[in-house]
Amino acid sequence: MAKYKVTSNFVIDKTQYDKNTVVEISKTSADKINKRGAKSHPTLAPFLVLVEEKKANN
8 A cells, every 4th residue: 555645636436536645555456546547547647646555564
């Protein structure tokens, strides 16, 4: 899991993301959202920007 800053208001897969908020999601999910967003709205991409990546506890 990692923290991402949302750069635009958008809804994807029935989940709403609000601009300038920070969300915690997996890197895989963030990559999928950014790829879909780049195809549909290339001028607004990327929709999620990495803020903090959590390190695994060993």
